[in-house]
Structures are given as structure tokens and as C-alpha cells.
Amino acid sequence: MSQGDRGGATTAEPVALDLYQQIVLEHSRRPQNFRRLDTPDRRAEGHNRLCGDKVTLYLRLAGGLLAEVTFEAAGCAICLASASLLTETAAGLSVGTAERLAAGVIGHFDDPAAHALPPALAALDGVRAYPSRIRCATLPWQTLRQALAGPADAIATTEPAE
Amino acid sequence: MNASPRAIPGPLDVGRLRQDFPILDQQVNGAPLAYLDNAASTQRPLAVLDAMDHYYRHDHANVHRGVHTLSHRATDRYEHARELVRGFLNAASIREVIFTRGTTEAINLVAYTLGQRLKAGDEIVVSELEHHSNIVPWQMLCERTGAVLRVGPITDRGEIDVEAMLALITPATRLVGVAHVSNALGTVNPVAEIIAAARRHGALTLVDGAQAAAHVPVDVRALGCDFYALSGHKLHGPTGIGVLYGRESVLETLPPFQGGGDMIATVSFRGTTYNELPYRFEAGTPAIAEAIGLGAAIEYLGRVGLPAIAAHEEALVDHALARLRDLPGIRFLGNPRQRVGLVSFNIDGIHPHDVGTVLDQRGVAVRAGHHCAMPVMERFGVPGSVRASFALYNTRDEVDRLVEALQLAVRMFAP
Incomplete structure (x- = not known):
């Protein structure tokens, strides 16, 4: 991905970088913790009915903490990057803290002044300028809330298409 | 049955026709609008x-x-x-x-x-x-x-x-x-x-x-x-x-x-x-x-003439297919022998919604998704596709801009 690879492109690149920041592109190309857990303590599926994106989140709990957070997904770059970042930031948190983090990330897209993103997730802020893509970013976090709330196997669905 | 010679439609004066559609004359994200989402909805002429x-x-x-x-x-x-x-x-x-x-x-x-x-x-x-x-x-x-x-x-x-x-x-x-x-x-x-x-x-x-x-x-x-x-x-x-x-x-x-x-x-x-x-x-x-x-x-x-419109759109589809064919990782949905007005495709490794957003950043409006035809998507084993659909006011230049924006998407999302 060196500049030399960018072929004959000359004018006006980069494009859409506020949405597709390098960190988002890297996480979408090489998602972290992209694997299923065979015996998770919690498992939740999230669906975006608008675009068909699907996220499955797996949690292993130990002593009230999220000892392991992994996922599988079929979705767009924003969804994959958001899920990948989620597994990195939620691992090691207590159930309560993870729940507050998920609520805060989802809340950020409604009211950024009231819900600041933690620095590790700052790259997701660019999605705010693309209303049709916000659900792509929030789907993994809604799925996390479902997983935390239980039951052990839960299904989350984003709001239906308008 | 056709005693009279078949009328061959003359080429459309697209530059003039575009003046009938005031909505086309605008910048979107810093580029002239290339409206290629006509299968979802067309634009209205002044008439x-x-x-x-x-x-x-x-x-x-x-x-x-x-x-x-x-x-x-x-x-x-x-x-x-x-x-x-x-x-x-x-x-x-x-x-x-x-x-x-x-x-x-x-x-x-x-x-x-x-x-x-x-x-x-x-x-x-x-x-x-x-x-x-x-x-x-x-x-x-x-x-x-x-x-x-x-x-x-x-x-x-x-x-x-x-x-x-x-x-x-x-x-x-x-x-x-x-x-x-x-x-x-x-x-x-x-x-x-x-x-x-x-x-x-x-x-x-x-x-x-x-x-x-x-x-x-x-x-x-x-x-x-x-x-x-x-x-x-x-x-x-x-x-x-x-x-x-x-x-x-x-x-x-x-x-x-x-x-x-x-x-x-x-x-x-x-x-x-x-x-x-x-x-x-x-x-x-x-x-x-x-x-x-x-x-x-x-x-x-x-007044414009449906045969002339059909010939114009056929030329746009042919031009789009010819140029898109060279795009790395492109997969067309279907290859119908009788086709009008649109091309539907995916690019390997890039979700159609990401393609749609990158194109939008270049002023190119297309549809990305299942097109309210989910059984067709299921038939081809894809969650959705990118669809560029043409109307009488579209130009070869707009097709070229579609291709250039897709080349940009390929570079951005290259593994």
C-alpha cells in the first residue's frame, strides 16, 4: 500500500478519507480476533436488514470480565473495522464497563457531545458524516449489548430500513 | 408487414437534452453529478x-x-x-x-x-x-x-x-x-x-x-x-x-x-x-x-423518441461493459443477451456499499444493495451488487467517470 502502488492516480486522492481512515481500512483488510469460539459463554448475532450485514460475536467470561472477545462477520469495511476495533477495546473490561462502552459508542452517533468516543475508537467518528452508514458502525456494538444482556444465544437486529 | 423503410433513430443531442433536467446541473462532493441511478428513479424534465x-x-x-x-x-x-x-x-x-x-x-x-x-x-x-x-x-x-x-x-x-x-x-x-x-x-x-x-x-x-x-x-x-x-x-x-x-x-x-x-x-x-x-x-x-x-x-x-433513447442507452451499456471488463476483480451479475439500461456487478473483496460510498465521493450516484430483488441476489450468491443504470441524459463521459471512481475504490481497498 505504498504511494507507489497508487498507479496513475493524480488529482484529488485521497478521497473519503474522513470515512475510510487508514486505521479503518487496515482493520477491514485484516480484522483482529476474527474467529469463532467453539464454547463461548455468550454468543450473539447481529443483522442489518438494510444491507445484509451479519456479525456474530463470541464472548468468554471469567471473573466478571470479558476474558476473550472474537467475531465473525460478512459485511462492509465499516462494519468489519468497527467489529475488529470492538474486540480490541472490549477485551479485559468488566461486563458493566463493556455495556457502558457499547452504549456510549452507539450514543455517540446520536449525540456526540454527550457521548465521547474513547481515543482508540476515534477513527469511527468519520462515519457520522455518512448517515446511511452509521448502522454499519453500530451493528457490532448493538450485538455486544445483546451478548452482554444474554441469554447465551441472542439475536440483535438494527432498525429496519426506512 | 414493414412496407415503409425502418426509421433509423438519429443520435440524441444529449447536451441539449440535459438542459431540460435542471437537477443534473449541480456539484456533489465537489464533482459534477453523474446520476447513474435511473433504475431506482429517473429525473424530471422541465416539461x-x-x-x-x-x-x-x-x-x-x-x-x-x-x-x-x-x-x-x-x-x-x-x-x-x-x-x-x-x-x-x-x-x-x-x-x-x-x-x-x-x-x-x-x-x-x-x-x-x-x-x-x-x-x-x-x-x-x-x-x-x-x-x-x-x-x-x-x-x-x-x-x-x-x-x-x-x-x-x-x-x-x-x-x-x-x-x-x-x-x-x-x-x-x-x-x-x-x-x-x-x-x-x-x-x-x-x-x-x-x-x-x-x-x-x-x-x-x-x-x-x-x-x-x-x-x-x-x-x-x-x-x-x-x-x-x-x-x-x-x-x-x-x-x-x-x-x-x-x-x-x-x-x-x-x-x-x-x-x-x-x-x-x-x-x-x-x-x-x-x-x-x-x-x-x-x-x-x-x-x-x-x-x-x-x-x-x-x-x-x-418528442425525444423512444427508439433514439433506446439506441443511446444501448451504446452507454456497451461502453460501460467494455470498460468495466478490464477492472480488476469485477464480476458481473448475469450476462443477458437482451439487456436494457443497466449493468450490475461486484468487485471482489469490496462490499457494494463501500463501492457506493466511494463513488458518491466522486459525484457518481449508483445503487448499491439488493435492489428489492433479494431472490436474484440469493441466486447469484451475493448480498447485493453495484448497479449503474442509464437514462437519455447520461453521457459516455459519465460512464468513464464511473470507471475512474471504481479504479479508485479498487486502489483504496486493495489488500
Whole structure:
């Protein structure tokens, strides 16, 4: 991905970088913790009915903490990057803290002044300028809330298409 | 049959035609708008905007009611629009032209009114490439009546497997519904052949013409269909208006759809008698301005000339296919031999919504998603596709900009 690879492109690149920041592109190309857990303590599926994106989140709990957070997904770059970042930031948190983090990330897209993103997730802020893509970013976090709330196997669905 | 030499359409003066569409003259995200989402909805020429504006400024009143001058004018304009639609479809009579909210309502009207004569064991046949609006009303009808929905498969080319579809049509078939043109693939379907087979078995036929009417000439009498549905906004007319053509002898046998004003002859608590065709199927104050706008759109298309439009769009599709073929990782959805107006594709490793967003950043508007044809996406094993769809005002330069923006997306998302 060196500049030399960018072929004959000359004018006006980069494009859409506020949405597709390098960190988002890297996480979408090489998602972290992209694997299923065979015996998770919690498992939740999230669906975006608008675009068909699907996220499955797996949690292993130990002593009230999220000892392991992994996922599988079929979705767009924003969804994959958001899920990948989620597994990195939620691992090691207590159930309560993870729940507050998920609520805060989802809340950020409604009211950024009231819900600041933690620095590790700052790259997701660019999605705010693309209303049709916000659900792509929030789907993994809604799925996390479902997983935390239980039951052990839960299904989350984003709001239906308008 | 063609004694006179076949008229060869001259090329469209697209530069001049674009001036008829003020919405096209704008910058989107710092680039000139390249509107390639015409299969979702087309844009309106000034002739349509002016016709609706003039109506509201000078002629508006309710139709079919008043004794005053404005009501007469409104009624005349509304009914003139109906006559324009009749001519556009070559229907035998205005009694066969019902204004609806769009194609979806037109199909629902047929499904609802037909429902009262269906019973368990009856069958309805549609193809696998239908828009949801030509699937779901029939599923709902089957749930109500116990009838069975049969689905004619499509091939890897994205064409209806005609032999397999015809094999599904039997004496149990009550209705065959088929798209004239696929909105997801652009396939022009052999509707006349399917209609003829259905008629041999005594089945009614409905053609979903939403994606066809702005691109191919429609002659309902030549097709021989019992119903033909279309939407105004897909042929440069307003939203909220569409048409159901229905063969008069069939409409005569159907019960009313919605009840209310305009669809009645007399109302009494002892009983109500219904109005004549087509008003029996138009309850309530109709979308008068929208019907007038649709009439203006049909006149506009007539002035530009559908054969010339079709030739222009065919050249754009050919140019797009030729250029897109060289794009790394491109996979076309279907490869129909008869295609109008659009190309549908995916790029390996890039979700269609990401493609759509990158294109939007370059001012190029396309549709990314399932195109309200989820069975087609399932057939090709993809969650969705990118669809670039063309209209009379699109240019080769816009196709080139589409390709350049796709090249950018490939570079951005390259692994």
C-alpha cells in the first residue's frame, strides 16, 4: 500500500478519507480476533436488514470480565473495522464497563457531545458524516449489548430500513 | 408487414437534452453529478415540472365533481393524461387505464381483487428475477386463499429459463406474473412467449413494466397481457403516480379494490352501486397533478423518441461493459443477451456499499444493495451488487467517470 502502488492516480486522492481512515481500512483488510469460539459463554448475532450485514460475536467470561472477545462477520469495511476495533477495546473490561462502552459508542452517533468516543475508537467518528452508514458502525456494538444482556444465544437486529 | 423503410433513430443531442433536467446541473462532493441511478428513479424534465406547477397555479380543483370552471379544467387535464397513457401503451380504451400510486399498488390491486375468486390448489407463477413488488403481493394472496406460488428459475446468464417456467404453467395456473425488464439485471424477458403460454392454459397474465416503460416501446395489445403495471417516476414523471392497464373484459369481472368517493355510482345505507370503468378502481381524490405530470413525461418521451433513447442507452451499456471488463476483480451479475439500461456487478473483496460510498465521493450516484430483488441476489450468491443504470441524459463521459471512481475504490481497498 505504498504511494507507489497508487498507479496513475493524480488529482484529488485521497478521497473519503474522513470515512475510510487508514486505521479503518487496515482493520477491514485484516480484522483482529476474527474467529469463532467453539464454547463461548455468550454468543450473539447481529443483522442489518438494510444491507445484509451479519456479525456474530463470541464472548468468554471469567471473573466478571470479558476474558476473550472474537467475531465473525460478512459485511462492509465499516462494519468489519468497527467489529475488529470492538474486540480490541472490549477485551479485559468488566461486563458493566463493556455495556457502558457499547452504549456510549452507539450514543455517540446520536449525540456526540454527550457521548465521547474513547481515543482508540476515534477513527469511527468519520462515519457520522455518512448517515446511511452509521448502522454499519453500530451493528457490532448493538450485538455486544445483546451478548452482554444474554441469554447465551441472542439475536440483535438494527432498525429496519426506512 | 414493414412496407415503409425502418426509421433509423438519429443520435440524441444529449447536451441539449440535459438542459431540460435542471437537477443534473449541480456539484456533489465537489464533482459534477453523474446520476447513474435511473433504475431506482429517473429525473424530471422541465416539461413535467412546468405542467404540474401550471396546474397548481391555474387549474386545480377536485375532479369529476364540481360544476364550476376549475373543476372542469382539472378534470379535462386529468382525463387528457389518461388518454396520453392509453396511447403510450396502445390500450384499446381509456376504460382500461387505471391510475394508481405506482407499480406496487397496481400489482396489489390485481392481487387483492383477484383474491376473491382464488381457492386452495390454485397456482400463481412468477419468475425468480421479479422485484419484491411482484412477489410479496402474490405470497400474501396465497396465504389468504391457500393458493400456491410457483417460481420459474433463471439461468446463470440472468435470463428466465423459459422452458422451465412454461413447464410450471398448467390448467391449475390462475395468473402468471413476469417483469418486462429485470430491475436488478437489466434482462429483457420474452414476455410475449410467456403470455401466449399462459393464455393457452386460461391463466391471466400480469407484466411488471416498471423497469421497461422508459426504455422499450410497450404495446399491450401486441403483448396480449391482461394487466400491465408501471410507475411514473421511472419514466421521468412524478412519484406517487402509476398505471394499471387492465383488459376491459377482465376488469369487468373484478370486484372493487378500495371503497370511497369517485368509485361509486350511488351510495345509500340500503346499498351502494359502483361506478363504471376505470373509476370503479380509483377511490378517493386521485393524484391529479401527478397524473398530469405523468402525461407531460409521456409527451416528452414521445418528442425525444423512444427508439433514439433506446439506441443511446444501448451504446452507454456497451461502453460501460467494455470498460468495466478490464477492472480488476469485477464480476458481473448475469450476462443477458437482451439487456436494457443497466449493468450490475461486484468487485471482489469490496462490499457494494463501500463501492457506493466511494463513488458518491466522486459525484457518481449508483445503487448499491439488493435492489428489492433479494431472490436474484440469493441466486447469484451475493448480498447485493453495484448497479449503474442509464437514462437519455447520461453521457459516455459519465460512464468513464464511473470507471475512474471504481479504479479508485479498487486502489483504496486493495489488500
